[in-house]
Amino acid sequence: MEKIRVGVVGLGHRGRAMFKLAGKFDYVECAAACDILPHNWYEKQWREDSPFSEMFPDSVFYENYDEMLEKANLGAVIVETGADIHADFCIRALERNINVLTDIPVVANLDEADRLWKAAQKSSAIISVGANPNEQKFSVLLNEFYQSGQLGKPYCLEAEYIHWNHPDRDRETAVALTENGNWRKLLSPIRYCTHSLGPLLTVLGEDLRRVSCFGTGQHAAAEEYGKSDKKDDMSCAQFQTESGVIVRLMRNGRCRADIGHHNYRVFGTEGYMERIDRMGKPVIRYNSEKANNNMEEISGEFMPPAYAENPDAEGHGGMDYAIEDRFFRAVQEGLPAPISLREGLAMTIPGIYAEESLKRGGEILSIYYPWDEEWLNEPK
DSSP states (O other): OOOEEEEEEOOSHHHHHHHHHHTTSTTEEEEEEEOSOTHHHHSOOTTOSSOHHHHOTTSEEESOHHHHHHHSOOSEEEEOSOGGGHHHHHHHHHTTTOEEEEOSSOOSSHHHHHHHHHHHHHOSSOEEEOOGGGGSHHHHHHHHHHHTTSSOSEEEEEEEEOOOOOTTTOHHHHHHTTTTOSHHHHSOGGGOOHHHHHHHHTTTOSOEEEEEEEEOOOOSOHHHHOOOSOSOSEEEEEEEETTOOEEEEEEESSOSOOSOSEEEEEEESSEEEEEEEETTEEEEEEEEGGGTTOOEEEEOOSSOGGGTTOTTOOSTTTHHHHHHHHHHHHHHHTOOOSSOHHHHHHHHHHHHHHHHHHHTTSOOEEOOOTTSGGGGGSOO
16 A cells, blocks of 8 residues: 655644654655744654654655645645644645645635635645544534434534633643744634534534624733733624524633533434533533433543544544544545535634624624635625
8 A cells, every 4th residue: 555645734733743643654654844943843842752853754844835745745735834824735735636634724714715615626636624623522422313313403502612721820831832823812712613613513414604793802811811912802603504503602712711622512303412521521411302301421522432442542632633544544545535625614614704793793794605606796
């Protein structure tokens, strides 16, 4: 079996983690890496035992991305730049028919969505979206629950992504998260909606079509959290599908709460399922009419069930390994992208419209996508 030559662009903490993870697959060759900061390759970085130049002596380091695409003979590239600049790196690889695994959010604006969609349609390569929450245990079980008919038709869904980020709690981690720029600090909270919407959209079967969003304003002390261009500490968006399904999302930019990162609730006509994380103790609970409405409870760790016995399954509780495994297999076997660009845009674009609604005081806005006829009339 010919090995897939893989390159990575963006050697912040996540780019390095994903490159190391790729090295665990025996049919993958970690061939090249690219970053505008050479010290990320040649010097020992956060929580690393040695520089990447020593870990991957057969890999070639590039400071110029186009040069890497031109010379490294890659079969796939992993895009791990800051979330505000993913799209152009994906487009440039697709134009060379190089397969892409990109992190989320996929695009930063509607113009990028338009250009990336068109590039993907023209390319013979696949682009898969690294939406690792879609691989988590809750998402897998939610889909099984739905497919078995125990959930019925979802009619109301909720998600929270409340991330403790007090600067004194873990300054080392805070520094690491800014290695690829300060996009986490500057991005409006509701724009980072992909971790929440991704798993929910897998059981909806339709796109989000309307949104109204409100923000709290800034209340956390600037001396504690640092100055920011963000207008809101937290924001809440309510989306609606064409058939009338409601999806509510709460996102924070900064707060003092320690209630767990990802919570989900799905109300269906036949049953209910939730994942609730409190103080690091995640629990999945569900009930259905077919089970006499008895609430059942199981542990809610992130590890995808299919990888629970795999010692190599690492990264965000094994979700990152699952993402790479399914992507590399698709490339090797000529299969469709495990999480398609359409799915990635469907969980990214609503956040762009939500931010615009917030700026307009909660005005209800219609949401359009590159596959819609109305898309051509949307201002880019």
